[in-house]
Structure formats: structure tokens, C-alpha cells
Amino acid sequence: MKRFLLLVLMLVVMGMIAACGSDETSQEGGGAAEGAGAEGEAEFEPSGPLDWTIAFGPGGGNDVMARSMIKIIEQYELYPESIVPENREGGSGAVGWGYLMGKAGSDSDISTTSGSFITTPLQSDPGWTYEDFTHVALMATDDMFLVVPGDSEFETLEDFIEHAKANRLNFGGIGVANVDRMIVATFAEEAGVENYEYIPYDDTGLQLADMLAGTLDAVVSNPGDVLGQLEAGELKALAFSGQERLPGQFEEIPTFIESGLDVNISMPRGVILPPDVPDEVREYWIDTMKQIAETPEWKEYIEKNHLSEYILYGDDFSNYLEETVSTFEEILTELGVIG
Known part of the structure; x- marks a missing residue:
């Protein structure tokens, strides 16, 4: 009888030890998961001036859009560091966007797009296409x-x-x-x-x-x-x-x-980053563009410049660009403008 009770007692103790070990393992696993989640959700924090490439000269549509955005960002303190707009015109956008192309991985460079962002690489080889860049947002379209x-x-x-x-x-x-x-x-x-x-x-x-x-x-x-x-x-x-x-x-x-005519061809006015930019940087700018789009100043810019407010973010913007490039390429090929 004593041996039986001793055996039962030993089994109980062993069960308690196993349970404690399992609980500790579970807690350690939970901590690791929480740590991974926290790391995955790390937010981008700007640490230096932002270089804003404007691929055309002063006074044009691209320039006005970029400077309007910069003014809103500064007014609402949406970027903690200084913003430096630079007009890098030439080659129907080839020079400016070529500069941005050379800034792969940079978290302190940005640019705005126009129709030439699509048509320039269709007509020549500037060393980049729309696919090379990190797409943030379509903010409006220029219609005719x-x-x-x-x-x-x-x-x-x-x-x-x-x-x-x-x-x-x-x-x-x-x-x-x-x-x-x-x-x-x-x-x-x-x-x-x-x-x-x-x-x-x-x-x-x-x-x-x-x-x-x-x-x-x-x-x-x-x-x-x-x-x-x-x-x-x-x-x-x-x-x-x-x-x-x-x-x-x-x-x-x-x-x-x-x-009844299927005529809907527009110039995309959007925002892009250099190639290979970390996801958290892209998300930072997507969130920033969402805030810009809600301001009365942005809506005033849209109305004053007679633009169509058509907004897409991230991958939706990428898909829009892909479809637009396909349409442009098909039409220009049929016209004999490109081979």
C-alpha cells in the first residue's frame, strides 16, 4: 500500500513539473512571438532632410503639384525634418527620374509623376521604367x-x-x-x-x-x-x-x-520613391498622402488646377500604372509612334 501511494505521489509530482515546463515554454514562445510582432511593426522615423525631385522646370504642372504638397506637409507638420525641392529637368523627365533611380534604397528621396513618367520610357531607353520605382499613391489625374x-x-x-x-x-x-x-x-x-x-x-x-x-x-x-x-x-x-x-x-x-465612347486616357499625378525602399518607409508615405488628401488645401489645389481627384495607394497604384502603360503602348504602337 505504501509503495502504491509513493508511486501515485511520484506521478503527481512529475505531472506538475511537466506542466510547469510546458507553461514556461508557452510563455517563452509567446514572448518571442510578441517580440517578432513588435519588430515587424517597427515604424519609420525620418532622420534627415527630404530631397524632393521635380523632374521638370519651375512653374509647370509637376512643379506646382510638388510644391503644393510640400506646403501642406510643412503646414500640418507631417514630416519632422526639412524638405528640399530640386528641379532636375531634362529629357521629358528622364533626368529627374533617372536621378531618383540612382538613389535605390534611400529613405530620404521622393518625387512626383506626370504623363511623361509613362511615355518617356516607351519612346526611348532612359535607363528606367515605371516598374523600377516604389509606388506610393496616385493623387489625381490630368484629363482633357x-x-x-x-x-x-x-x-x-x-x-x-x-x-x-x-x-x-x-x-x-x-x-x-x-x-x-x-x-x-x-x-x-x-x-x-x-x-x-x-x-x-x-x-x-x-x-x-x-x-x-x-x-x-x-x-x-x-x-x-x-x-x-x-x-x-x-x-x-x-x-x-x-x-x-x-x-x-x-x-x-x-x-x-x-x-458611349470609350475614351478615358489620363495623365497620372502620383508620388513615387526610389527602388528597393523598405516597406515601412513606403507605408509612412502612404499614410502621409492619406492625410494630405483630406486637407482643405489639397482639395483647393485639385479644384484650382482643374484636376480629377482619383486616389489609389500602394499596390492599387502599381496596378493602375501597369494598366495605363499597357494602354499607352498599344495605342502608340498602332499609331506607329513607337516600334
Whole structure:
């Protein structure tokens, strides 16, 4: 009997020891997991000045966007260090974004994009493509109006299409491989307009002068570039290339899509970082862009510059860029602009 009780006692003690050991192991494992979680959630803390590359000269759309963002960041203290904007223009963005390309892994460099971020590497080899960079956010798109002389007979896009099918027309736009030309080509294909010529310009002023002189029948233009002429009645807009109507003073202008034409080609205005930037840095800037997008100052910038507020973050922005590049490449190849 004593031996039996002793055996039972020994089994109980051994069970208690095993339980304690298991509990300690569990606690150690939990601590390790918590430690790993804390390490995985480490946040980026800026430790030096931010170099903001502007791939175009002062006063242009890219420059205005970048400096507007910087002003908001400083006003709301969204970045604890100084921000230094640098205009690194040349080669339709090739120089500026080439500089950013050379800053792989840097947590103190940033840049803003425009249509040339896509079209430049499609036409030449600047040493980078959109895929090389770390994509933060799409903050807006630059969409276009199809405009005609203010005293023209056309009151609607349908009127213009009917006329264009029966007559040879001259369309004007900026550049050979720009959004302007792609919109004209896509519109013509969708509307069944075959007899036309696209005339590229380097200067908006000369283009509008030719329009008012009767050399051009229609022009594809950024709303801001024709604002004065639209307000004065010298020009009239028949359609807008955005997904939705432009709010504000131009909200009566219908989209091509409303007329049953699949014409939705835009210039992406976004934010990128150098290649191979740590995830926590990307997340820091995604969060910063979310805060910027909610400020009244940003909404004022969008309205003042007649942009479409179209916002995508992180991988969604990457997917948008991939789809846009594919569309641009297909259109420009069909036009014979790229091989």
C-alpha cells in the first residue's frame, strides 16, 4: 500500500513539473512571438532632410503639384525634418527620374509623376521604367477637353461627330506621343471618324492661335490651358476625357463615356520613391498622402488646377500604372509612334 501511494505521489509530482515546463515554454514562445510582432511593426522615423525631385522646370504642372504638397506637409507638420525641392529637368523627365533611380534604397528621396513618367520610357531607353520605382499613391489625374471655336456650329459632341464623318478635320494637340494624340486617335476610332489629321504643337499658345485663326477644327487641351478662352466664349468644350465630369464651373461638360465612347486616357499625378525602399518607409508615405488628401488645401489645389481627384495607394497604384502603360503602348504602337 505504501509503495502504491509513493508511486501515485511520484506521478503527481512529475505531472506538475511537466506542466510547469510546458507553461514556461508557452510563455517563452509567446514572448518571442510578441517580440517578432513588435519588430515587424517597427515604424519609420525620418532622420534627415527630404530631397524632393521635380523632374521638370519651375512653374509647370509637376512643379506646382510638388510644391503644393510640400506646403501642406510643412503646414500640418507631417514630416519632422526639412524638405528640399530640386528641379532636375531634362529629357521629358528622364533626368529627374533617372536621378531618383540612382538613389535605390534611400529613405530620404521622393518625387512626383506626370504623363511623361509613362511615355518617356516607351519612346526611348532612359535607363528606367515605371516598374523600377516604389509606388506610393496616385493623387489625381490630368484629363482633357475636346474644344472647338466658340462661334462654331457645334453645340454637342454628337453634332461634331456627324460633321467629322462627312468632312476632313484638323485636330491639334501638344506633342507627338502625348496624351493629346492618344485621345484624338481613340476618339476617332470610337466615333468612326476616318478622315482627319493630327497636327502636333510644342506650344499651347501657338496651337490656340491657330485654332482661333481657323487652321484647326478642334483641339485636345488641359482645362487650365484654355480656361480664359472658355470663359470669354472664344472656345467651347464638347467633351471631357475623365471617368466623371469635372466638378465646379465645368460640370456641364459631358464625358466621352456618357456619349458611349470609350475614351478615358489620363495623365497620372502620383508620388513615387526610389527602388528597393523598405516597406515601412513606403507605408509612412502612404499614410502621409492619406492625410494630405483630406486637407482643405489639397482639395483647393485639385479644384484650382482643374484636376480629377482619383486616389489609389500602394499596390492599387502599381496596378493602375501597369494598366495605363499597357494602354499607352498599344495605342502608340498602332499609331506607329513607337516600334
